[in-house]
Amino acid sequence: MKKLFTIIAALAITSIANAQLQFKHGTEPVENNAEVVTSHVNELIPGILYQIDSGIYLSSAKDAKVDLTAEPIDGSFEICTWGSCIPVPSPNPKAEYTAQNILSSKDENLQIHETLKKDEIKTIKLKLTAQYTNDPSSKVSCTVIMTTDPDILAGINGVEADSNAPVQTYNVGGRAANGKGLVIIKQGNTVKKVMQ
Numbered sequence: 001m002k003k004l005f006t007i008i009a010a011l012a013i014t015s016i017a018n019a020q021l022q023f024k025h026g027t028e029p030v031e032n033n034a035e036v037v038t039s040h041v042n043e044l045i046p047g048i049l050y051q052i053d054s055g056i057y058l059s060s061a062k063d064a065k066v067d068l069t070a071e072p073i074d075g076s077f078e079i080c081t082w083g084s085c086i087p088v089p090s091p092n093p094k095a096e097y098t099a100q101n102i103l104s105s106k107d108e109n110l111q112i113h114e115t116l117k118k119d120e121i122k123t124i125k126l127k128l129t130a131q132y133t134n135d136p137s138s139k140v141s142c143t144v145i146m147t148t149d150p151d152i153l154a155g156i157n158g159v160e161a162d163s164n165a166p167v168q169t170y171n172v173g174g175r176a177a178n179g180k181g182l183v184i185i186k187q188g189n190t191v192k193k194v195m196q
Contacts, residue, residue, distance in 0.1 A: 020061035023142045030160055035143045052146045054112040058130055065133040075124035080111040121145040
């Protein structure tokens with residue numbers, strides 16, 4: 001019984017320690033390794049210039065030094081945090097923003113943004129990783145997609161046929177078939193009628 005209590009207590013302490021550092025989208029916690037899609041746009045020059053903002057915060061349960069990395073996956077952006085603004089280019093050449101040994105407490109607005117022209121469709125994708133300095137067990141990460149693309153915002157982007165899925169062939173009656181004639185072929189989420 002004592003051994004079981006020790007294991008449960010150790011798991012609880014580990015869980016609490018790992019929960020001390022986390023990303024937030026606005027006020028909502030972001031699960032570790034989750035993907036966040038955001039479309040928050042601010043008007044900089046009325047009718048001309050806008051800015052898309054991630055709305056991502058880094059939350060720390062204690063005053064501690066933090067290492068933060070913002071790695072571009074697609075597109076470029078600017079990150080303004082802890083008193084400095086740094087542009088981060090696209091992955092070619094691959095470059096990333098790294099801040100090390102930064103004292104952090106409470107919620108820090110990471111101010112990740114990119115400028116847009118009126119009605120411009122743009123998508124920026126990046127990976128954020130943070131951990132307390134010299135404590136890899138506190139590592140948290142998330143992928144951020146900042147977009148004005150209506151297809152992505154509607155959730156229909158990225159739906160692709162699975163070309164590696166097994167091919168299933170049926171006759172017009174819905175039974176498995178391997179003969180000639182009019183057949184229905186299903187592969188992943190794609191279905192088509194074919195004359196063989």
